[in-house]
Amino acid sequence: MSGALRIPGAGRLSQAKTARFSFDGQSYAGIEGDTLASALLANGVHLVGRSFKYHRPRGILSAGAEEPNALVQIVRDDARKTPNVRATVQELYDGLAANSQNRWPSLSFDVGAVNDLASPLFSAGFYYKTFMWPKAAWKSLYEPKIREAAGLGVSPDRPDPDHYSSRYAHCDVLVLGGGAAGIAAALAAAETGVRVILADEQAEFGGSLRFESGAKIDGKDGFAWAQAAIARLGAMDNVRVLPRTTAFGYYAQNFVGLVERVSDHLKAPGHDLPRERLWQVRAKRVVLASGAIERHMVFANNDRPGVMLAAAARTFLNHYGVAVGKNVGIYTANDSAYGAAIDLKKAGVNVAAIVDLRDNPTGPVIDEARALGIEINSGRAVIRAGGKLRVSSMTVQPKNGGGERTIPVDAILMSAGWTPSVHLFSQSRGKVAFNDETKRFVPGTYAQDCVSVGACNGTDGLAATVDEAYAAGARAAKDAGAKAAKGVKPKVDASESWSRGMLGAAPGAGPDTTVKAFVDFQNDVTAKDIRQAVHEGMRSIEHVKRFTTNGMATDQGKTSNMHGLAIAAETLGKPIPEVGLTTFRAPYTPVTFGAIVSHARGPLFDPTRRTAIHPWAEAQGAVFEDVGQWKRAWYFPQAGEDMHAAVDRECVGVRNQAGLFDASTLGKIEVVGPDAAKFMELLYTNPWEKLEPGRCRYGIMLREDGFIYDDGVVGRLAPDRFHVTTTTGGAPRVMNHMEDYLQTEFPHLNVWLTSITEQWAVIAVQGPKSRDIIAPLVEGIDMSDEALPHMSVREGKICGVPTRLFRMSFTGERGFEVNVPADYGQAVWEVLWAEGQKHGATAYGTEAMHVLRAEKGYIIVGQDTDGTVTPNDAGLDWAVGKKKADFVGIRGMARPDLVAKGRKQLVGLKTKDPKVVLEEGAQIVEDPKQAIPMKMIGHVTSSYWSQNCGRSIALALVAGGRDRMGDTLYVPMPDGVIEVEVAGMVFFDETGGRLNG
Amino acid sequence: MLLIRCPYCEEERPELEFRNAGEAHVARSANMVGESDDDFEKFFFIRSNPKGIIYERWRHMHGCARFFNAVRDTVTDKFVMTYRAGEPKPSKLPKNSNEGLAK
Numbered sequence A: 001m002s003g004a005l006r007i008p009g010a011g012r013l014s015q016a017k018t019a020r021f022s023f024d025g026q027s028y029a030g031i032e033g034d035t036l037a038s039a040l041l042a043n044g045v046h047l048v049g050r051s052f053k054y055h056r057p058r059g060i061l062s063a064g065a066e067e068p069n070a071l072v073q074i075v076r077d078d079a080r081k082t083p084n085v086r087a088t089v090q091e092l093y094d095g096l097a098a099n100s101q102n103r104w105p106s107l108s109f110d111v112g113a114v115n116d117l118a119s120p121l122f123s124a125g126f127y128y129k130t131f132m133w134p135k136a137a138w139k140s141l142y143e144p145k146i147r148e149a150a151g152l153g154v155s156p157d158r159p160d161p162d163h164y165s166s167r168y169a170h171c172d173v174l175v176l177g178g179g180a181a182g183i184a185a186a187l188a189a190a191e192t193g194v195r196v197i198l199a200d201e202q203a204e205f206g207g208s209l210r211f212e213s214g215a216k217i218d219g220k221d222g223f224a225w226a227q228a229a230i231a232r233l234g235a236m237d238n239v240r241v242l243p244r245t246t247a248f249g250y251y252a253q254n255f256v257g258l259v260e261r262v263s264d265h266l267k268a269p270g271h272d273l274p275r276e277r278l279w280q281v282r283a284k285r286v287v288l289a290s291g292a293i294e295r296h297m298v299f300a301n302n303d304r305p306g307v308m309l310a311a312a313a314r315t316f317l318n319h320y321g322v323a324v325g326k327n328v329g330i331y332t333a334n335d336s337a338y339g340a341a342i343d344l345k346k347a348g349v350n351v352a353a354i355v356d357l358r359d360n361p362t363g364p365v366i367d368e369a370r371a372l373g374i375e376i377n378s379g380r381a382v383i384r385a386g387g388k389l390r391v392s393s394m395t396v397q398p399k400n401g402g403g404e405r406t407i408p409v410d411a412i413l414m415s416a417g418w419t420p421s422v423h424l425f426s427q428s429r430g431k432v433a434f435n436d437e438t439k440r441f442v443p444g445t446y447a448q449d450c451v452s453v454g455a456c457n458g459t460d461g462l463a464a465t466v467d468e469a470y471a472a473g474a475r476a477a478k479d480a481g482a483k484a485a486k487g488v489k490p491k492v493d494a495s496e497s498w499s500r501g502m503l504g505a506a507p508g509a510g511p512d513t514t515v516k517a518f519v520d521f522q523n524d525v526t527a528k529d530i531r532q533a534v535h536e537g538m539r540s541i542e543h544v545k546r547f548t549t550n551g552m553a554t555d556q557g558k559t560s561n562m563h564g565l566a567i568a569a570e571t572l573g574k575p576i577p578e579v580g581l582t583t584f585r586a587p588y589t590p591v592t593f594g595a596i597v598s599h600a601r602g603p604l605f606d607p608t609r610r611t612a613i614h615p616w617a618e619a620q621g622a623v624f625e626d627v628g629q630w631k632r633a634w635y636f637p638q639a640g641e642d643m644h645a646a647v648d649r650e651c652v653g654v655r656n657q658a659g660l661f662d663a664s665t666l667g668k669i670e671v672v673g674p675d676a677a678k679f680m681e682l683l684y685t686n687p688w689e690k691l692e693p694g695r696c697r698y699g700i701m702l703r704e705d706g707f708i709y710d711d712g713v714v715g716r717l718a719p720d721r722f723h724v725t726t727t728t729g730g731a732p733r734v735m736n737h738m739e740d741y742l743q744t745e746f747p748h749l750n751v752w753l754t755s756i757t758e759q760w761a762v763i764a765v766q767g768p769k770s771r772d773i774i775a776p777l778v779e780g781i782d783m784s785d786e787a788l789p790h791m792s793v794r795e796g797k798i799c800g801v802p803t804r805l806f807r808m809s810f811t812g813e814r815g816f817e818v819n820v821p822a823d824y825g826q827a828v829w830e831v832l833w834a835e836g837q838k839h840g841a842t843a844y845g846t847e848a849m850h851v852l853r854a855e856k857g858y859i860i861v862g863q864d865t866d867g868t869v870t871p872n873d874a875g876l877d878w879a880v881g882k883k884k885a886d887f888v889g890i891r892g893m894a895r896p897d898l899v900a901k902g903r904k905q906l907v908g909l910k911t912k913d914p915k916v917v918l919e920e921g922a923q924i925v926e927d928p929k930q931a932i933p934m935k936m937i938g939h940v941t942s943s944y945w946s947q948n949c950g951r952s953i954a955l956a957l958v959a960g961g962r963d964r965m966g967d968t969l970y971v972p973m974p975d976g977v978i979e980v981e982v983a984g985m986v987f988f989d990e991t992g993g994r995l996n997g
Numbered sequence B: 001m002l003l004i005r006c007p008y009c010e011e012e013r014p015e016l017e018f019r020n021a022g023e024a025h026v027a028r029s030a031n032m033v034g035e036s037d038d039d040f041e042k043f044f045f046i047r048s049n050p051k052g053i054i055y056e057r058w059r060h061m062h063g064c065a066r067f068f069n070a071v072r073d074t075v076t077d078k079f080v081m082t083y084r085a086g087e088p089k090p091s092k093l094p095k096n097s098n099e100g101l102a103k
């Protein structure tokens, strides 16, 4: 048995396929093909949650994606606890476990429901007004408490074990919505042979044909026709049919985001299946067939469990075979709810009464209901629902007042009419237009190559819908380049009418009342709240929305927006279009982060770059640091060493014997061509024309504003060939900067730029023994100081492989940078390492490299400079070609502020206590006794313990720093003030003798 | 995601392949050193921020890597047309910006 309210013979599910599930720990039986909502209703469970603000008991309002109430937590395991799942969308699988939300200790007895009694306190704008004072309490007290009390559902506390996938797709015609309209449009387009994608959010196509028992197409029951058509479409090579797929966002140029729920409906999804798949579709033409959403009636206690949309009740009956009650009442303002009454009555459910707001409704459905013996109360309103955890009665009154009559019911099925789903149209930047006759917003002016068909376009009637959709599908295919169609338009034999209805509060919930007549169920907004917002001065619908939060919940006001707008308009005394509609924003329904992130997480979040020598460093036990995307060996701890001990040993080793350092991550760009030197002259501050081939120069690159952008050693390999190095992090932007100038400002120069960062592995060999290590391995290069002086470069061979051998130093020691093709990087390193062992060489990492260069006052762009430092500020005036007529930054450097006195200049700092190491970023003041906030005159940019100097060293940017040599300055820290002396930037080997030592 | 026509590749490609590179037709002086402070300020700092048609530089970063110029409508985000670097500012724009796009 799959629920006491399952009606034998009704619905389309096979009774044979039972699926067990649990709700709040209680076990129930459902049927495969059920949604969680239909399965709960089959078991007579209407109470499924507590509301957000007032903790009112709530049931199931709808049978689809618009559901504002029935939000549950689906628990697969500890890591898979998905909150706020709509029970009307979640398909049942055997073993499904769901819990209700926002209640404590239990759903039927919830302490938070006291909010409902205290509701005068919680009226619109309550948070804004009440928690504004004292200001500090907001962060520390109010907000945490409110959030704790208000949160819906519980987030999983483990990483998401599921995987998600993502695809791009292109098509000629994308059809969004798979009801009668969407299917007809897809058929018309597909028959021409163009590429078609048809997507629908439901597990099965058919849309309203799921419940419309009166629809007949091509001689078949409407839903059966839909399944046959989908089978036909699915078999066509040019068509992709996507069920369980929601179009959540419509972006520029027909770029539409779809999310496909691949495995949430499966009992035990295999790990080969993603949980969800994101489709990013670019379509030549889009057909919007998103249908319409039924509105509820706004009356007192319209949120009681058992009060639901009429078409939803009909869906539960005609599709799932479930009666939502045994004695139902109908409350309507249009024809469509009659269908629910008729179908339920025929299925053996007692229909206590139809209450119709209209004075004298006529037509075939009214006649049929009457013929079935259903009592029809026209010109009357339901002014209140009785019951608490489940509706128990409806109280009826003539709509202009008069005697009340209470009718016992266990469900109220309501319909205020249908709102066209213009969400996607509106997201496409189309402008909606208000149809005054039908009181609804429909697509007006289009902004993109799309067309709306059927109910979302305000088209009434199945025949008109299919006509319009089929023609639009054919037209879209033609516009996308199709030849003539050869299909046959589906023929509608019978259909129902569900036009018209009413907007706003129903009688009994008018301005003179204080009842709780809900407009927005998910955010607990009543008709009274909206009126109050207007009375308190909100005039724009956007303000009313924010003040009341109407339509701001995750359901985005699918059922509430039009009612809210109508009530605001009525209160303002203005016509609806003058008050305006709030903006529809993506996503149409909530989208998981998983679907958006897809594979881009963990190791695939960002590429990891490793040098050719990385495996060697790893084998040596190096500790790595991230530098941009690179992994760089930070230091090489030996047994028992901490970072400081290792760095001290590495620094001393380099200066006493020699060190090997993997410098492969340095950016490298080859500048080649007849005008290479001219180009270099324009891009760097230095002069290059006269640099002889075989020599190197330290280059500074500025931006046009005169500030340092990058630096690096440049070797001239030939008159027309420069090997340029950049900072590790700066390589891509330097390349971009060079390309920009070459392509757009200096296109007359005949130059090619090639990134060679990854072509060459770079092994720095530094220290007094460096030449002894390299020399025996080099062929074809004279290694003497005369032939290969400091700052020179030669091409030759090392260990039998080609090398660009630089004699240069970032340590202040005699040094070389051995460039070899990256594929040989580790092999050459290993040979150099073995040779180095004979001379006591050490491997050193980036930390020692930083310390060694700071001992020499060599700057690191991006650490000692910050984008506001000129060459002069950094003490690098010597590197600026004084006779040059032009280079990028030459004019910017001469701006008044950049040549003014008192600019921050890079200097050295020595702490009075040599053992104290300053903190990088620490602020510097002249007088530590001044009042707070103190005048800060600079900050520390680099600071280290220098074992070679036997003291701490630091570099700092200090206002007028070079005029303060020997002065005492102060670095105030939380635990005391540190005294420092301003010094030169070179802390070790001031004469530079060791470069040739 | 927008589609942008690269005037070098001569086809529309998704926005992801491109990088914006600031306003177009801001000429760098042939005599930078001789520029007054005011002229340098105009050249380097002052940018137009129109509601409507804007002339921009873009780079087909993950394609041919060429810089080019584009005319875009800041209200609709639509690219009206694109043309190669060094070509003059177009004196006339396509009548229907959609046509410019479709081509």
Ligand SMILES: [Zn+2]
Pocket (backbone or CB within 6 Å): B006, B007, B008, B009, B010, B060, B063, B064, B065, B066
């Ligand atoms: Zn290109």
